[in-house]
Amino acid sequence: MSVALVRVSCAAGWFRDERVSRRLDGVLRYEDLEPCLAELLDRSALRHSARVAAVDRSGNALTYGQMWSAAARVAGGLLDQGVGPADRVVVHCPNGFRWLYAFLGVVLAGGVPVLPDPTCSDPELEWIAEDSGAVLTLDGQLPDGVAFLDEGAAPDELAVLYYVRKRGGGLHGVELTNENILSTIEAVVHAMDLTAEGARTVLTAPLSTAAGSAVQLLPTLAAGGTVVAAGARGVRVPWRHLRASFPAARCVRGWGVAETGGIGLLLPTDQRAAHPRSVGVPFGGMEVALLGPAADRGEGELLCRGPSVARRYWNDPEATA
Template sequence: MQFSGGAEWLRDERVTRHAGVFRYEGLEPCLAELLDRSALRFAQRVAAVDRSGRGITYGELWAAAARVAGGLLDQGVGPADRVVVHFRNGFDWLHAFLGVVLAGGVPVLPDPTCGDTELEWIVADSGAIVLLDGDLPDGVAFLDGGASPDELALLYYVRKCGGGLHGVELSNENILSTIEAVVHAMDLGVGGVRTVITAPLSTAVGCGVQLLPTLSVGGTVVAAGARGIRVPWRHLRASFPTARCVRGWGVAETGGIGLVLPTEFRQRHPRSIGIPFGGMEVALLGPDAERGVGELLCRGPSVARRYWNDPQSTAETFGDGWFRTGDQVQIDDDGFVTQLAVRVS
């Protein structure tokens, strides 16, 4: 087994080691408080733009989400209750997701390829109180008092290796750590960044990597399609020549992040998927680990703690504090990771 802790040029001074694992210092207690502060600070800014070019400000977005939260409260949703959010990319998805967060609930996000039968199973498995997939509830504006960093904040339902689905548990600390990592690595600032959503918002990339970091700094998210853009990154660079297109790696179990390839290293490492960042550490497992080849393992502040209601998969995948990705990779002497084979779901 071989360990690699990331490159010096992506170090974040707010990341320190606690009980053997890197964690962020000074995070907000929960996602709701972070986003509420952002909404108050940037109330007049445009938070999102839909496919037609229609925009909505942070103030308008928060007012609508707070009314959804009040409607959920009327339907019996309380702190830590699960609520399935099942919309295509757009304002309804944003209102529903943020409404659940402001109500103190836990958004449950199904894999975008799920059919009706699988969706019914997700509702049952998660113990969801409500399924949001039509008219949104509307009530008196409400904002929950907040939660603690270690409380469950989000459930992504992803496909298991070999078939089926299971929920990936992410705590408030996991999500907030992902946000901090992206903001720092991408140097987003609060100057009004615009982010094109290139993935379904129900995925870790669409929600955790693209949406939430942008909202946290008062930026604007652009919903370019009903389920995001699915085109090669070279086509994106041609369509958005002044934009930064970032290559990286991450899955729901790592909060959507893990590795990022800085633009200045693309020519020297054309096949690499990046180096660790955001307090992420990587390791190799297997007989060739000492030679830099093996199964990729990850641990860090954004890595999930377990699978929901699936102790067997949890024991197999999250042993000894490391997440076993199932991906075969090579890590060179500088810490750059190259993918050799991807786990087949």
Template sequence: MSLAVVGVPAGAGWLQGERVMHRCGGILHYDDLEPCLAELLDRSALRYSNRVAAVDGDGRAVTYRDLWTEAAKVAGGLLDQGVGPADRVLVHHRNGFEWLHAFLGVVLAGGVPVLPDPTCSDTEIDWMAFDSGAVLILDGPLPEGVPFLDGGASPDELALLYYVRGYGGDLRGVELTNTNVLSTVEAVGHAMDLVNEPGRTVITAPLCTAVGCSVQLLPTLAFGGTVVAAGARGTRVPWRHLRASFPASRCIRGWGVAETGGIGLLLPSEHRRRHPRSVGVPFGGIEVALLGPEAEEGRGELLCRGPSVARGYWNNPAATAEMFDDGWFRTGDQVSIDAAGFVNPVAVRVS
């Protein structure tokens, strides 16, 4: 495809992390990331063992030590049931402690969590289990065994498999490697200054989505913060309601889909008044391009590439060839990009 690449002005560099150091195959990459998600989370659990890791909808709190103890027991139970390294396990619980124990248990067992679109029917859940080759569906009482932690995987191995809906309603499994996931964690941690202010993160999306898991949950746990998880599968909360409910909080507007690792564009609240229609500027090593007859004039289909962008769709080479090309992901969203590098939606989707 013919691209008109839109460079982001230097003024937007306030969102780019210092560790985005080099290009590999033309794509920006982070230096010195942990080799895999399991090792990152395990180090975090040891470092912040006495801090509160999560609070549920009833106000019950759990420390990092206790959360990891329960997750490691689930990992041991999965091992007893034959789950091995790189095996896919479908996690189908509501937001809350059970979901956290199930998800983290799969990670610590060396498996790959398969996370379904929250709108899926039971029939579609069964289909996703078949399509992904999942060896197990976790949707009831969790297995327990001797606490276990897998030795870890390599950066290029599959870490998460999100199932999302295409424009025609078909379900597609988005493949995210350890590098993809850890790049999202690093990008969000830098942009939100979680190293210095881990704070509390209110989970505003289902934990089975890229926003709920990769953007809100994992960076918070990686930097020693506290996640506040509601008991439901999660619903979208209007911006004004969030501001009214949490007046002292830092509210962030942005854009991202599972195929971009959940991130892509970010617009902190202090920039919203000057750019009321914008969904932000690229961050975390994400670069943007425009495709279409008006691309040179700053208007067209938004394309993204970067360290968090997926390598393709699971078991779906046709969709991969259609949506991914030379590192670029075709979002299908029509946008305009102004002189300051802010992306303004014409017609976008958010997932």
């Protein structure tokens, strides 16, 4: 039986981005990215300090200045507890301001946030802390110290470690570098036109997932917009409830997993009626292909290549291969 490889192209030219170009390794990559996530968010926080960065489920608002100040104090507290550059720290808090402080605090301290699947049990959380080599778990009172901002990391250094469920059971960590995360941010900001002042994003997924943090939260913060909480840890809000609560919001359809940086395919809002069964086309430098004997008929294994695609699984060479 022959095996075919069929590349899926975006003939319509949707989401075309001139800032991506093919490098020597054959991968499309963004030009002129910030060196690391901390520097990108620091610039945004300083530029938009008086703007509202987040609104919680009770309607309480948090400005960029308040958010950054609180996160920097958490970073200082982490430094006091011995957390150093590249140290892994598990962030296990409900969606809300405290999650933001914890996650951003780890980033500002130069550490690597370890984000567990929101459905993890207590024994699984203990295993994640051990497997990741985490030096600390943030799930209660957050550290507090003198405001601190690490000098930054390199694009190819680990930025976030997402723990996701394997197809056959169990968990493993997905390594996303600074380049991976920054590429996802650039792709979403461009495709969703988040550059307009007043952009607001409803958080429809737990922040511990790539969909919640890499796709919804971080691009909005990078663009100076506002994120609005709609669910707690482990809770996905039904679409009918979201549509009723936010009738004027754009409802975006797409596909992505942690291994692809949370992104992969996206359908333009004005194409939903014409393509009711589609999850979209590649964007953000992503290239996809189908592999298998029925690939030419649209059935097969989906292969992805792009600047946001993870380089490997943490401590799992067999799955990486």
